[in-house]
Amino acid sequence: QKEVEQDPGPLSVPEGAIVSLNCTYSNSAFQYFMWYRQYSRKGPELLMYTYSSGNKEDGRFTAQVDKSSKYISLFIRDSQPSDSATYLCAMSAGNQAGTALIFGKGTTLSVSS
Amino acid sequence: DTGVSQNPRHKITKRGQNVTFRCDPISEHNRLYWYRQTLGQGPEFLTYFQNEAQLEKSRLLSDRFSAERPKGSFSTLEIQRTEQGDSAMYLCASSLSTDPYGYTFGSGTRLTVV
Numbered sequence: 205q206k207e208v209e210q211d212p213g214p215l216s217v218p219e220g221a222i223v224s225l226n227c228t229y230s231n232s233a234f235q236y237f238m239w240y241r242q243y244s245r246k247g248p249e250l251l252m253y254t255y256s257s258g259n260k261e262d263g264r265f266t267a268q269v270d271k272s273s274k275y276i277s278l279f280i281r282d283s284q285p286s287d288s289a290t291y292l293c294a295m296s297a298g299n300q301a302g303t304a305l306i307f308g309k310g311t312t313l314s315v316s317s
Numbered sequence: 318d319t320g321v322s323q324n325p326r327h328k329i330t331k332r333g334q335n336v337t338f339r340c341d342p343i344s345e346h347n348r349l350y351w352y353r354q355t356l357g358q359g360p361e362f363l364t365y366f367q368n369e370a371q372l373e374k375s376r377l378l379s380d381r382f383s384a385e386r387p388k389g390s391f392s393t394l395e396i397q398r399t400e401q402g403d404s405a406m407y408l409c410a411s412s413l414s415t416d417p418y419g420y421t422f423g424s425g426t427r428l429t430v431v
Contacts, residue, residue, distance in 0.1 A: 208359075210359075212357070236418050238418060240422075245424070246424050246425075247321070247408050247410075247422030247423050247424045247425050248360065248408070248420075248422050249422070250419065250420055250421070250422075253418050253419070292359050292360075294359070296418065303348070303350075303365060303373070303417045303418070304362035304365070304373060304375065305352075305360070305362060305418075305420075306362075307359025307360050307361070308359050309357065309358055309359050310357075310358075310359055
């Protein structure tokens with residue numbers, strides 16, 4: 205079992221839809237949770253990161269962490285064609301265990317106009 | 318500031334040759350990371366530096382791989398005796414030690430070993 209599992213999709217939605225992207229993980233030591241967006245032939249771009257459980261909102265994006273279920277989500281409201289990309293979740297146990305990020309495989313999202 | 322810069326963008330090399338990649342981080346960032354990404358996978362951690370000190374290395378970083386950050390500014394990643402399995406995107410990222418998870422990634426160097 206991989207430490208971080210992410211459904212690769214692809215996920216296709218119409219413009220304006222609410223998108224839900226999810227990851228599950230097995231390592232209970234993870235405390236920092238990130239979401240990245242990666243366009244083709246580009247490096248990942250950090251969208252949001254959260255510490256421990258809870259919700260965080262930034263514009264059209266909301267990140268949720270449920271440590272009891274080892275499950276994290278990213279919601280995109282009012283999706284736009286420009287949101288079409290691969291979305292990667294990433295996690296880390298924190299400074300005492302180093303700052304390496306463990307990434308999921310990524311979910312490919314396509315938003316049609 | 319133009320972000321994290323990586324050169325070259327693409328490199329094609331024959332099996333057995335040595336290759337070197339360069340990363341120029343955001344100037345005020347004291348942490349620098351190397352990751353490797355293969356098609357359909359997320360990035361995998363290779364190593365990271367704080368200033369010029371290499372503080373962590375992954376088991377993925379075999380003896381053929383070496384990374385340096387001689388003056389705490391740019392970094393190089395060298396792969397000796399390349400193998401076809403080394404074909405991947407090599408990503409560099411930087412951050413501040415006061416915000417260690419606020420990574421900025423470069424666009425990567427795509428290596429193809431033929």
